[in-house]
Amino acid sequence: MRTTYREAVREAIREAMRADSRVFLMGEDVGRYGGAFGVSLGLLEEFGPDRIRDTPLSESAFTGAGIGAAIGGMRPIVEIMTVNFSLLALDQIMNNAATLRHMSNGQIGVPLVIRMTTGAGRQLAAQHSHSLEGWYSHIPGLRILAPATVADARGMLAPALADPDPVLIFEHGSLYNTEGELPESIPTCDISSAAIGRTGTDVTVITYGGTMPAVISAADELATLGISAEVVDLRVLRPLNDATIMQSVRKTHRAVVVDEGWRSGSLSAEVSARITEQAFFDLDAPVMRVCTEEVPIPYAKHLEEAALPRPERIVRTARELVGR
Amino acid sequence: MNTSEAIVLVRRCVHEVAPDIDMESISDDAHLQETLHLDSLDFLQVVELLSSRSGIRIDEEDYPRLATIASAAAFLAQH
Amino acid sequence: MNTEFRMPSLGADMESGVLLEWLVHPGDTVHKGDIVAVVDTAKAAVEVECFTSGVVTELLVEPGTRVPVGGPLAVISTTTGEQPHAAPTVAAPGVVTSPLVRHLADQLHVDTGTTPGTGVGGRITRADVIRQAEPVRISPRARRLAAERGVDLRTIGSTTPGRVITGDEVLAAADALGRPEHDAKGIDPQAMRNAIAQLMAKSKKEIPHYYLTEQIDMSTALAWLHEQNRALPVAQRILPAALLLRAVASACAEVPQLNGFWIDGSFVPAGGVHLGVAISLRGGGLVAPAIRDAGTLSAPELMAALRDLVSRTRAGRLRASEMSDPTITVSNLGDQGADSLLGVIYPPQVALVGFGRIAERPWASGGMLGVRPVVTASLAADHRATDGVTGALFLQAIARQLQLPEEK
Structure with missing residues (x-):
């Protein structure tokens, strides 16, 4: 349906x-x-x-x-x-x-x-x-x-x-x-785990909620460049499901956190810190973040778009990490 | 840790320090320094491994009790 | 300008060595002191440093080749960085660099000949030079994997300058290596026996040895050690061997006539105190690499240096400088040993200090008889260089130092 x-x-x-x-x-x-x-x-x-x-x-x-x-x-x-x-x-x-x-x-x-x-x-x-x-x-x-x-x-x-x-x-x-x-009969849903939105091997892109479409579109673009991105949908922001995040990072050795919040003191900072704490010796590159520019969200359409995490920024960051 | 677990641990640590020794052919009564020819540095390394793996504090006064594989295992099992 | 990189002498007895492995490739930039090759001296696999900076233009011998000492191994082209007035670096044929880029390359000591160009037609851009000037970085995963698989990261760094070494590159290198071939077990025991035989025969034939011994009360030293070790985790505990080494290093400073070499009919004092430590290999054989500048080290530092040296010796990973420049040798049979040891000097050194087992002995002092831990220190010295009086002063200095363990 x-x-x-x-x-x-x-x-x-x-x-x-x-x-x-x-x-x-x-x-x-x-x-x-x-x-x-x-x-x-x-x-x-x-x-x-x-x-x-x-x-x-x-x-x-x-x-x-x-x-x-x-x-x-x-x-x-x-x-x-x-x-x-x-x-x-x-x-x-x-x-x-x-x-x-x-x-x-x-x-x-x-x-x-x-x-x-x-x-x-x-x-x-x-x-x-x-x-x-x-x-x-x-x-x-x-x-x-x-x-x-x-x-x-x-x-x-x-x-x-x-x-x-x-x-x-x-x-x-x-x-x-x-x-x-949606299936006709709704399956039971858990509110404790993160989900793998798309499987990949080269870089893990971690996000949630409203930035998911931008991340999926970035992953499509990366695929055309030969970069296989795994997308983690956090789903539950508290308590965070560390195991799913770490499992993915241990596979790809690289992570980008995409968060529509501002970067300073953000959820993306928390996720990044946990990766560094728990999977440091599996990383091949620093954990990177793509967040909203640190301004009050502008009204003007072009400025609002410029402030938000767009697919181009996600693609560029992932490419830097992978080196391709 | 019981005694048989301790024996396995001691044997593993000795093997790591002196990989050339064929541990299969060594009895539990083997004297680490006299029979296996571990020198004082090797012995210290064995003590270091035993202490870190078992979490048991080993003082210099305890060294004589680590003379053989069996006595070292008995020491670890008591703690 | 081209210079030849030659087979170094890694000991007085060495006449030739077998090149085991190149750690550089043609086109690599090397710096003075970089480890560029592994050489089997029949006693150990030794990592050999190069003595010039430049770019490796040609490797002259294949791994497995025996080369006499002084024989050419590779050609190194020295860089313009060391010749400020030389003509600007000419890039590879067909590759154009702008004057600005050449200037920047000179400033950053970047060799444009080995810099990959990303500009139009392979042109080297400003960004390429800046990238090349950055030190090679190693990811946490790459470090972990390299440690686990025994991969030398320098062998990877040299092939991908300016880039981050990742775990995948380490895994590829580990696959390519298979298992390291030049570990201690890879040394031919018969060849090592022959080398020891030749050197010791030469020593006994040429050097008129004289021997002195001295019994030393170790109770103060051991009590101090025990006190120190009580507070230390096992990994940092100090063995009596470190105190004995420190006493010898301090005696060398006091009586410098025994620290040096007999060369062409006269004694040449050494510049520093590099203690050769006789290390027996499990499975047979003996190597005596150096703890360099031992006189500047405290007891804990000497202990750390000793552990490091023994573990690397047994893993077959010594550096050329450690093999070639001991200024005096110390042989310590430890708790397994005999009461005392009268050694054979390693030419061209002029002395060897031996320590027997530390054991409880009756000891007369102040009109009383007691039981003390005692070690017999011995000196084997070259009578061409010194006389017994000097040797006695040297042993006295060791004995005195061991009564003052708390002094640096």
């Missing part, structure tokens, strides 16, 4: 709500408007205003309400319009959702799922376009997911809702219109 990433997320929510009456969706414009990115279109009609709840423009308040509902036995899905706005809820996410299990000595769990849009590429300028999932990946107590494929967009929600602790799902805004094949 051919479907879009947006429809896949919607189907996942619909399935979860049909399966478990404790599940409900809340966020800005998720009801009558159908969601800022159209994800929840039609769900209000099917499930009614009690389970598809429009909220005031207060991320802190409705995220906090979601935490309370989760503690109280519900299975809320909170949608935050973009990761930039999630900073208004950062106190709730970090100081409450991520800590209560620890601070209550295991008595209080927060089985909450927060979905939010991340990333640039749609000329939404510097207050709607950043990639801050690397920041959230810093916080113990959270599980961070970044579905890059239609299959993960469809499959990750159910295990996230089943998780007894808070899970954040980052959906890259440029992926909603991408299409992919």
Whole structure:
């Protein structure tokens, strides 16, 4: 069955709500408007205003309400319009959702799922376009997911809702219109491992989420140059699945990390450091990174494109590493 | 480590230091220095390997207890 | 200008050597002190350094060839870097370099004759010169594999200048090598026996030896060692042999008449103290390579040098300079040995110091009889160069030094 990433997320929510009456969706414009990115279109009609709840423009308040509902036995899905706005809820996410299990000595769990849009590429300028999932990946107590494929967009929600602790799902805004094949019966999906997006032998390109299309296109280009790139899709940004990364690097002996976050203090820095710690003696070249330029994401189309990790930069970096 | 594991370890370490010796033909009672002709540097190397592989601290006072393959193994097994 | 690289003399007894392996290829740039070949001297496989800098233009002999000492092995063309007023380097025929590139190459000491050109028509560009000037880099994986497979990274570096040596290149080199052929086991034991026979016969025929011995109380030295070693991991523990070597090195400074060579009827003092250490090979035979500048080393440093020298000797990997220039030899039979040892001098040296086993002996001191660990130090010296009085002073100096172990 051919479907879009947006429809896949919607189907996942619909399935979860049909399966478990404790599940409900809340966020800005998720009801009558159908969601800022159209994800929840039609769900209000099917499930009614009690389970598809429009909220005031207060991320802190409705995220906090979601935490309370989760503690109280519900299975809320909170949608935050973009990761930039999630900073208004950062106190709730970090100081409450991520800590209560620890601070209550295991008595209080927060089985909450927060979905939010991340990333640039749609000329939404510097207050709607950043990639801050690397920041959230810093916080113990959270599980961070970044579905890059239609299959993960469809499959990750159910295990996230089943998780007894808070899970954040980052959906890259440029992926909603991408299409992919889904089997009729949805296979179970794990939220603990990284995946090999494409096998190769000469260089490992590690990425996740919204930069996956650029990496795949770079891998195609590299193949025409006789360079076989293996693509690792991290999928889970916290906790990182080191074994899959190292297995690939031990095979290719070279690694490029592609991350739409800024380079300084980024998730790409974390991945690079782990490779150096665990696979140093299998490396034939330094670990390289392709990240977003360290500027607020520009509005102008050509500047925005210039700031983001593009296939040409990935190809050039991989070629430098391989020496061809 | 039990004694038979220790014997395997001692034999392996001696073999690494003196690969020319046919360990198959050497009994556990063989004296490392007198029978196998390990000199003091070789012996020190054996001690170094035994200590690092077993994680057991070996002091100079313990050297006499490492005289033969069997006594060295017994020493390691006790610790 | 071309110079010939000749078979070096790797010991007074060496008349010829067999070239085992070239570590350079025609076109390689070499520098003074680089190891360029492995030579079998019948006593050991020795890595031979070259004495000029330049580019190897021709290898004159195939591996396996026996060449007399002084016989030409290769032709080295000296570089313009050493001749600032020489004509600018001419690149290979048909390859054009701009004046700017030639100037830059001169500044960076890059030989454009061996620099791969990436410009139009193989033209050498500025970037090519800069790349060539960079030192060869070795990836972590390549280092690990080279250590595991026994591949000498220099043999790879010379063929791919300016590039990073990767693991795949090490694996290819390991495959090409098969197994290293010149390890210690590869030396013909009969040839080594013959070499020792010739040298020792020559020594006894020509050198009028005299012998002195001295018993030395080792209790202070051993107690100090024991104290030191208590705090040290096994790998850094010091053996009594290192203290004995240090005592000899210090005696050489005090009594320099025994540290040097007898050449053409007179004694020539040595410039430094390079202690020849007699090392027996497992499986038979004897080599006496040098710990260079032993007088400048502390006991732990001497111990490290000794371990390194013994392990490389037994692996068949000695350097030419270590083989050819000991200034005095020390023979220590260690705990396996006899009470004392009266040695045979390695010509053209004029002395050999021997140590027997350190063992407990009755020892009279201050009117009392006690039991002390004692070593017998001996000196075999060339009577043409010195007399017994000098030799006695030398042994006294060793004995004194061993009572002051804490001194450097």
